[in-house]
Amino acid sequence: MRTCVLSREEAPRDGLIRLALSPDGEVLPDVRAKAPGRGAWIGVTRAELEASGKKLKGVLARAFKGAELRIPEDLGARIEEQLQRNALDRLGLEFKAGNIAIGGDRIQEAGRSGRLHLLLHASDASEDGARKLAQAWRVGLDEEGSGRKGLTLPIPRTILSLALGRENVVHAGLTDAKAAARTREALDRWLHFIGPDSTSRPCETASQGASALPSEASDDERQTEGL
Template identity: 35%
Template sequence: MTRGGRLKTREQPERRCIATGESAPREGLIRFVLGPDGQVAPDLAERLPGRGAWVTARRDALEKAVRRGLFSRAFKTRAAAAPDLPERVEALLAARLTELIALCRKAGLAVTGFEKVKARLKKGPVAALIEARDGSEQGRAKLRPLAGKAPIVDCLSSRELGLAFGREFVIHAALDEGGLAQSVLRESLRLSGFRTCDDAQDMTTPAQGGKKDG
């Protein structure tokens, strides 16, 4: 997520990352728990019982925690963290964000399609401008100036956004304030720590000759 990525939240309790040693508001970290089988599991909703270990929502931080066995130190017992844990967390975060956007759409808080998004931005402030990370820069350049200071969510692909809106591809969307808007922003912030713009370059996208959202 770019520009204005800090969330509008009340004072939050801080948690210490087991990889970086730094304390930060929990909105930017991911909680992990130890299952009965001794396996480390992500607790994205932060509802699972038991002692939790927190890791900054960045791929390099989680890779370090896995590589150096930091979960065993945090849980004070043997804790098995699978080598592909960062990839699993990324997939879970993407699915969680997609579902949240879908819920916003069902609640009438999200619109998609270049012209509809353009019209919505001209009406006034939005909670976020959503862009497919594999969309064309030309379309982004036309909409971003209209978004003002709104955060830009750009960590999902056009196919992932399509799932949220019941379409094959979605390139542009706008999210209204209210409902789950803050949850969308938090999850996009966490997912951004696991994805870079370079990841999108190998995708087959509407910008490379596929379909466009209407």
Template identity: 40%
Template sequence: MPSTEAPADDLPPDILDAGIGRGRAQAERTCLVTRESRNPSGLIRFALGPDGTVVPDLKARLPGRGAWVTATRAAVAEAVRRRLFQRAFKAKHAVAGPDLADVIETALRHDLRQALALANKAGCVVTGFTKVESAVESRAGVAALVHASDASQDGRRKLAQTLRRRYGDAISGIPVVDDMSSEELDMALGRDHVIHAALVAGAGTAGLLARWRRLRAFRGVAAMPGEVGPAPSGADAALPDNSPGGCDGVCDRPPEGR
């Protein structure tokens, strides 16, 4: 079967740009791998460091001209394999390590923990099984559930049942975040033995969910609302939600009614 890859030497002459806020307003960016133009929210910018290392610029703020790649592990791995960064930066000795995708995922996980810490400081996080259950059953309801990735299935099941009693068919509008271990939750929230938590409507919730969806999209896992169970192993608060079934930035408001 003939290859569908575009010739690497045919990179557009303007493939690099100066980053968000330093170029054309609202401009789309072109992915090195697919050559498709799209909103920067669905891409990751890369800059070239002083030592010739290709550096992921998740906030698109690093100086100099940068290259953009679709924000998935597969696309980043393909860019490394085809040496597209070297061609884009016109630097044969630019270093894009084989672990570049792992470096990005680690950074996205760090961003997610930071977002949870900020949401907690804003009073948007409830912890403890009993308190989470009460929050779900309250009139205000919750914007999302958070389970430690190592939480027991029994606890997940009981809270899922509580969600279904509270929301009925509208349960599909409640995201379930389960991509952080109990150790990571402890670190983010500054307390011990956090297994279950709930997000309530507030200033920090939309930003956390945007970062969560960005991490899941990078992994190639659709962040579907209402998802219950362990996550498959395998951004700024203004980041829009481009994931399938997403909430377009309004998931900090729980569905109305029972």
């Protein structure tokens, strides 16, 4: 368990975001919690973080025991970028491990046979397609009428396709329970941080397209990993 320095609420560390100091005192996101040295944990949304103002510097100064620190103005954006990369990297790894089905027919088959554990849709997926897959999932779980449906991600099919290394991926289904739990954990941290309106503002910039590729690391990640 860890305590959020802003809200003072306790939560499992896997549900929080770690901040670390670079050698020159810059506060950087360390979403995989691998950087050495003292860290500070936050569990608030991006909007709450950016509204914290001077309070953030004060609590971080205490967390880092009075060390000289510099908080970048775009800290929220950097955290969001790393969380998105972490989630999409997880999807890429699970796909390579054979734990993700893509294509409507394969997902429907997995759903109806009870092998579907998590259903994901790109932000630009059609409602009709998403509805059919969700129906197959409910049938396989014997939960017709339950309202269970897939999770719509705040990224379009182009970014989801890059993450999985395939073309035109609109839907994805996790067919292994442990893989679904790992994926959901990474997705939940990302989606919690960007807030409830995230699915209404999907982004597709050049930098985000690059960040979806599991083989490349962002500048922030390289700096954090070198701490």
